[in-house]
Amino acid sequence: MTLKATFIGLTAATALAAPVLAEYPERTIELTIPAGAGGGTDTSARKLAILLEEKLGTSIAILNVGGGGGSVGASQFMQAKPDGYSLFATWNSPLTTVPQVQDVAYSLASFTPIASTSETAYTLCVKTDFPATTGAEFLDELAANPGKYTYGNDGIGGTMQLAAERIFQAKEINAIAIPFGGAGETLQNFLGGHVDIYGGSISTVLPYVESGEAKCPIVTSAADVPALEGASGLEALGLADKETLLWRAILGPKDMDPAVVEKLANVIEEAVNDPSYVEFLATKGEVPNVVKGEALGARLQSEYDALAEVSKALGL
Amino acid sequence: MEFYTNALSHVLTFGPLTAMIGATLLGVFIGALPGLNPVMAIALLLPLTYSMDPLVALAMVAGIYNGSMYGGAIPAILLRIPGTPASIATTFDGFPMADRGEAAKALKIACWSSAIGGIASAIALMTMGPMLARVTLFFGPAEYFWIAIFGMASVAVMVGSDPVKGMMAAVLGLLIGTMGIDNLSGQARFTFGQTWLLGGLDLIVVLVGLYALPPVLQLAEKCDLKGLSAAQLKLADAPFEEGEIRGLIPTWLRASGIGIGVGILPGAGGNIAAFLSYNAAKNASDDPSSFGKGNPQGVAAAECGNNADNAASMIPALALGIPGNVVAALVLSALTIHGLQPGPQLFHQNPTLVGGFMMEMLITSVLIFALGGAVATRVFAQFQRLPGVLLVPTILILMCVGVYVINGRPVDLWVMLIAGFAGYFLEKVNFPLAPVILGMILGPMAEQSVRRALLISRGDPTDLVTRPISAVLAVVTVLVIIWPLVKMMRRRRRAN
Numbered sequence: 148m149t150l151k152a153t154f155i156g157l158t159a160a161t162a163l164a165a166p167v168l169a170e171y172p173e174r175t176i177e178l179t180i181p182a183g184a185g186g187g188t189d190t191s192a193r194k195l196a197i198l199l200e201e202k203l204g205t206s207i208a209i210l211n212v213g214g215g216g217g218s219v220g221a222s223q224f225m226q227a228k229p230d231g232y233s234l235f236a237t238w239n240s241p242l243t244t245v246p247q248v249q250d251v252a253y254s255l256a257s258f259t260p261i262a263s264t265s266e267t268a269y270t271l272c273v274k275t276d277f278p279a280t281t282g283a284e285f286l287d288e289l290a291a292n293p294g295k296y297t298y299g300n301d302g303i304g305g306t307m308q309l310a311a312e313r314i315f316q317a318k319e320i321n322a323i324a325i326p327f328g329g330a331g332e333t334l335q336n337f338l339g340g341h342v343d344i345y346g347g348s349i350s351t352v353l354p355y356v357e358s359g360e361a362k363c364p365i366v367t368s369a370a371d372v373p374a375l376e377g378a379s380g381l382e383a384l385g386l387a388d389k390e391t392l393l394w395r396a397i398l399g400p401k402d403m404d405p406a407v408v409e410k411l412a413n414v415i416e417e418a419v420n421d422p423s424y425v426e427f428l429a430t431k432g433e434v435p436n437v438v439k440g441e442a443l444g445a446r447l448q449s450e451y452d453a454l455a456e457v458s459k460a461l462g463l
Numbered sequence: 464m465e466f467y468t469n470a471l472s473h474v475l476t477f478g479p480l481t482a483m484i485g486a487t488l489l490g491v492f493i494g495a496l497p498g499l500n501p502v503m504a505i506a507l508l509l510p511l512t513y514s515m516d517p518l519v520a521l522a523m524v525a526g527i528y529n530g531s532m533y534g535g536a537i538p539a540i541l542l543r544i545p546g547t548p549a550s551i552a553t554t555f556d557g558f559p560m561a562d563r564g565e566a567a568k569a570l571k572i573a574c575w576s577s578a579i580g581g582i583a584s585a586i587a588l589m590t591m592g593p594m595l596a597r598v599t600l601f602f603g604p605a606e607y608f609w610i611a612i613f614g615m616a617s618v619a620v621m622v623g624s625d626p627v628k629g630m631m632a633a634v635l636g637l638l639i640g641t642m643g644i645d646n647l648s649g650q651a652r653f654t655f656g657q658t659w660l661l662g663g664l665d666l667i668v669v670l671v672g673l674y675a676l677p678p679v680l681q682l683a684e685k686c687d688l689k690g691l692s693a694a695q696l697k698l699a700d701a702p703f704e705e706g707e708i709r710g711l712i713p714t715w716l717r718a719s720g721i722g723i724g725v726g727i728l729p730g731a732g733g734n735i736a737a738f739l740s741y742n743a744a745k746n747a748s749d750d751p752s753s754f755g756k757g758n759p760q761g762v763a764a765a766e767c768g769n770n771a772d773n774a775a776s777m778i779p780a781l782a783l784g785i786p787g788n789v790v791a792a793l794v795l796s797a798l799t800i801h802g803l804q805p806g807p808q809l810f811h812q813n814p815t816l817v818g819g820f821m822m823e824m825l826i827t828s829v830l831i832f833a834l835g836g837a838v839a840t841r842v843f844a845q846f847q848r849l850p851g852v853l854l855v856p857t858i859l860i861l862m863c864v865g866v867y868v869i870n871g872r873p874v875d876l877w878v879m880l881i882a883g884f885a886g887y888f889l890e891k892v893n894f895p896l897a898p899v900i901l902g903m904i905l906g907p908m909a910e911q912s913v914r915r916a917l918l919i920s921r922g923d924p925t926d927l928v929t930r931p932i933s934a935v936l937a938v939v940t941v942l943v944i945i946w947p948l949v950k951m952m953r954r955r956r957r958a959n
Binding site: 213 | 506509599600601602603604643644646647648649651656658659661662663729730779783784785786789792796799804805806808870871872915918919921
């Protein structure tokens with residue numbers, strides 16, 4: 148019995164010591180998505196998984212673990228083995244925003260950053276008859292009328308609301324946040340005149356900017372967004388350090404083999420820059436953005452700190 | 464007209480046609496298996512369709528969506544297990560019909576009603592889509608609040624003989640609906656420190672437990688070792704008697720109208736449409752007490768109502784770019800992947816694709832006539848021939864698989880089990896179960912809407928009744944509550 152146990156122990160040790168990279172990946176990879184099937188994160192991860200399957204030469208099984216704004220999936224995933232066969236495709240909010248408002252079991256240290264994939268800015272839009280058109284005019288109008296305007300957002304303490312409040316705090320603006328279930332619902336209430344300002348993703352509101360029903364004075368990225376002519380990036384308003392984006396990334400559990408991380412990061416970079424994926428991203432108003440390994444870790448940390456500051460000021 | 468003839472010529476080709484037939488069949492199966500739902504099936508299929516001809520991809524979406532709305536009725540009628548939340552109302556009269564040996568007739572009525580609701584809805588989408596879409600914009604949080612309250616008023620018809628127990632069941636549903644993160648304050652409620660409760664309890668998990676387990680346990684109690692013989696099944700075609708169809712027409716018209724009306728409002732769904740249609744049919748009937756005891760009108764109203772919601776729910780998605788439910792969101796994402804931009808310009812941008820999708824919604828509804836009945840009687844009803852000792856574990860396994868794949872977490876199986884025992888117990892003490900589910904669906908909608916409305920009005924409650932549409936909805940809600948009472952009093956006076 149003891150002999151057998153020793154033997155098993157030895158075999159296991161040899162298996163662990165053997166170079167993982169040479170054969171990696173040799174079996175199915177499980178990709179956890181912390182959202183239900185069908186949402187933005189889900190569709191972009193599934194599309195990317197198809198490309199990764201080709202490039203890695205293995206199959207990828209997708210597991211949707213929704214709930215809690217992504218925190219349920221993240222908590223479940225952090226317990227996975229760091230062997231490279233469990234990966235996590237998420238957007239930034241479960242890692243940097245949700246922990247500000249919920250007691251979660253994980254922290255940034257619970258994950259190994261592998262690579263970010265794509266990003267997009269949020270925008271604030273108003274009806275065409277709104278008494279301000281440029282970004283500077285818009286912020287002045289809001290600052291001059293505290294408590295007068297309502298803005299729809301993707302949920303209280305969500306990334307979109309924090310993105311807007313970071314700008315508002317810098318300009319001492321008081322606008323009333325009305326949380327909705329998502330950009331579609333916000334758009335419906337904005338078009339129907341139930342809220343004054345649309346706050347949400349660019350692609351959702353774009354058709355109405357093109358049809359002349361809405362105008363967007365501001366985007367939450369530092370740079371301007373080519374698709375939204377007339378919208379000021381934050382840099383032009385002197386608020387470059389208040390940039391908040393929606394972005395997506397692939398991570399692993401903590402303590403992954405650096406060689407596996409590097410291999411995955413490179414394959415992800417290739418897949419993201421595949422013309423078919425770039426085209427797919429464009430339909431969602433997103434652009435490829437690959438930040439790998441430790442640089443990604445630093446990006447997560449700095450965003451976490453900035454959002455901690457704003458949510459503290461909001462009393463969330 | 465040219466818009467549709469042109470689209471039709473593209474739809475009636477080999478690829479889309481095969482996809483529609485295959486997907487409608489698949490949809491019926493998905494709907495009929497408790498736990499599996501169309502959203503999941505479409506989400507799984509969609510990435511595979513990115514490289515396909517878009518009309519084939521959309522044909523699959525249309526088929527699965529329409530097929531599954533009907534499929535839910537099959538176990539609802541045969542076993543009293545609703546396959547989808549939208550088929551709860553079908554169990555009220557469908558199962559009593561099956562119980563007295565009219566399963567074939569009930570299935571036939573469900574099949575016809577689903578097809579007719581789907582066709583009416585597709586026609587509404589094709590003819591009035593953009594116009595109806597604009598109407599939905601007038602509905603803000605105050606109006607949604609009244610719609611939720613209006614839906615809750617229909618609890619009154621579901622409570623059966625004991626209103627107090629019905630109210631208690633509804634309150635239980637409302638309480639369960641408050642669990643999880645509150646969208647408006649970000650606070651977690653009733654989660655007891657459990658991370659998995661942050662998202663609240665999943666409606667489908669609770670539904671499967673609450674509704675599927677009690678009938679399964681009852682089957683087990685019978686300890687049936689033999690099953691039914693083919694002769695006992697009584698599935699011979701049950702032709703409509705003369706005048707029967709004419710009797711159902713008013714119900715179909717009413718339920719189609721309600722289904723379309725609920726469908727165009729983003730956020731309200733097929734389950735609400737089915738309850739409201741059922742309620743309306745009962746209110747309009749000369750003999751409301753026959754509902755719940757196997758009245759074919761009840762099956763017709765519920766099934767027509769939930770299918771009439773389908774194509775209509777695509778109206779705000781296609782015409783405004785506002786998806787009203789997850790299926791509509793998936794259709795939008797399929798369209799954008801093929802380079803289309805949903806919204807006011809969509810109908811001009813690519814008429815073949817948009818018109819084609821609408822034709823596909825119509826054709827898959829018609830296909831239910833042809834495929835639905837056969838699938839129900841030739842395949843699913845045959846399950847009843849299994850002896851209880853085989854049928855019970857088979858259903859249990861299907862339930863577990865269905866529930867597990869929703870969120871991929873084992874804890875949901877426990878939730879299902881607990882909900883199941885709760886349902887079994889509640890039935891034993893004569894509590895109706897439908898109000899529990901209705902409370903879970905409408906409670907959060909009513910609560911969030913009223914709080915949003917008050918945030919927008921800066922705390923002024925008069926806004927809830929002074930906006931023109933909210934005022935109308937408030938009055939209608941009060942009338943719906945009072946109407947059965949007035950009818951009852953009139954009948955009593957006549958009897959005196």
